[in-house]
Amino acid sequence: MTDVVPVHQTELEHERGYVAGLYERLDELRAEKEHQLARVRKEGPQGSVQNVSERDAFATLYEDRLAQLYAVDDRLVFGRLDLDGGDERYIGRIGLTDEDQVRLMVDWRAPEAGAFYQATAHQRLGVRRRRHLMLRGRTVVDLEDDVLDATLLDDSSVHHGAGALLAAVTARRTGQMGDIVATIQAEQDAIIRSPLKGVLVVQGGPGTGKTAVALHRAAYLLYTHRDRLKTAGVLLVGPSQSFMRYIDRVLPSLGETGVVMSSLGRLMPGIKAVPETDRRIAKIKGRLFMADVVANAVANRQRLPAGPRKVDVAGTVLTIRPKQVRRARDRARATGKPHNEARATFVKIMVRELADQLKDKLEKSSGAGNNIDRSYLTEDVRTSRDVRIALNLCWMPLTPEKLLTDLFSKPEHLEMAAPFLKAKQRRRLLRAAEDPWTEADVPLLDEAAELLGEWDASAGRAQADQKAARKRDLANAEATLTNVHSMLEDFGVDGVVSAEDLVDANQAGDQYVSAAERAATDRTWTYGHVVVDESQELSPMQWRLLMRRCPLKSFTIVGDIAQASSAADVTSWAEALEPFVQDRWRLEELTVNYRTPARITRMAATVAQAAGLPVSTPQAVREGDWEPTVTRVGTAEREAALLAGVAEDLERIDGGLLAVIAPVSLEREVAEMLRATYADRVGSGGGGLGQDIVATTPGEAKGLEFDAVVLLEPEQIVREAGGVVGDLYVAMTRSTQTLRVLTTGELPAGLR
């Protein structure tokens, strides 16, 4: 009898040998870069300015490359293609060549790697066999072959494993999202590699890999369109800080660090907004008419005095008349500049007119002729405290924060700016001046910043100077690049470095900041591409802000319209996008659920459909081991039932991650209950180090996943969402293994 193990073993040994070679090369490259970096650093700050800045530019390049080489260590290689011509092609996180430029491994994003994800038995794309390599540490521990060429089926080297995809989707969750680079499915790959231009909407039910696809697409676009995107950058927007923490390791593991990641609450540099807990407020602040409210609020800060106003200029009393202010105001507004910048025009006109008035008065009182120096008079007017106060009352320089604080804390300001809102709606918007900014305020602050412009006109000039200097530097850098071309080639980075890289590196020496870092701190930065996750949640005002961040309108928008909470207030992508791009967007759909077992998706879909949500019948990759349960208990028994359920589920998931998802009003109580038994094991969001139990809410759990979910009081969750079932649907679809529903009251339709 022939034993199958030796054949498998032979193949395994073969792959181990090859993979060891790849790691050897990786180590070599690291050592090389370390050495080059040390050498450059050792040179110290000598030589001409140009030498010093060239040295800094190289140091930064080596540091970036080193960071990338270190980030890709885990599962460096994951696939092999056997091609018709007899060639073998290894697919991994980055491309590797040996000293003679012979290719050892292809970057998964390169066109030559596409077949790894796209080839099927029907459309082989020249592939005879696709092999998945499963690694632990640096060792290949298993193989899995997809045979696409039927003549290979009897080949003894073919190995059918347990299924790379199944192994990936059943792996225990850690509270941190991992990449899916080894098992991207064909429908996902087509989206990841879709062209850069235009607006791409990716619609998919829960767990279909929308977040994973969004992240891999960001990495793919940066790789494929490096020239265009390296300097402008890519912005990735997610719903909350806990979500951003959940996904923040994925891009580095794909060797990419150039993406600016931001939650909706952090899109305005310098503002750390908290979630808006009152959905009614979020809804009002999210509507597009708020742009008019903000514009009105700005216009209302360009005021006419009620009557003539006397001002003292160096002992002479002058009069500021409403008519005069109106004229100056109209001319300043006609410049089309933002408030703070147009103010300079307003002040200039007023000062000139007052100086004329002063001149007349002085001449009249002294009887002197036309011989008073105008510049002295202008200076007198300008430095008069009375004049300064009077002009400020007419046209005060403002920050976005000050404008909105006044707007929402002074009822008369709000009434003037939003006369078309009902009194009840305006009352709802009022807040104390010291209240923290919420996510719903961020687009309004951004709108205000846009209309107010730079605080100080000289800051605008400084920016223009900076731009001119940058242009000069770019020209110099182009010249430098030509000189160092051959040097770069030696280091294997030619083409990776651009003139912009050199300028950036030159600008600040050790305080070098990448395009991504600069973009993250500059509100007016415009990106080359924007990826938006959980985008069904965005309000029209949030869309408006994001559209401003990418005038080229190059977007990847992923989400599930059925998961929308009530605050988002949209029922279709067409409705959400129409105001900004009309019908110029394309739709792709993801149809397979990789997260949630079929038993759970069926129950969640029933609940969604009972509420009239347009949820299609889910297709899940596995059935799951445990039937979801729904239990009704008396209020007095709720705690005991919860703790018993948690204990049982923890045992089932054996070291995995468990979440109790509760209505917002119960979250704190639930966290305390859990802490009384599990102490430090209890965390929030996606959990933390050593925390395998999480107390959370449907809003916070959006986009995250857990091995077990215990869901408390579903009817109350629906009530808190203003009767919309989206949040409950989100909560029910977070689990990778078990779902347990506990209620003391009614149950929503579909769960009864």
Ligand SMILES: Nc1ncnc2c1ncn2[C@@H]1O[C@H](COP(=O)(O)OP(=O)(O)OP(=O)(O)O)[C@@H](O)[C@H]1O
């Ligand atoms: N091709 C794949 N191979 C392995 N795992 C995958 C694949 N696609 C998705 N997954 C896994 O399925 C889970 C769900 O993916 P993801 O969070 O991206 O879904 P989603 O569509 O954004 O979900 P939701 O809208 O419910 O938040 C993740 O654990 C992800 O790693």
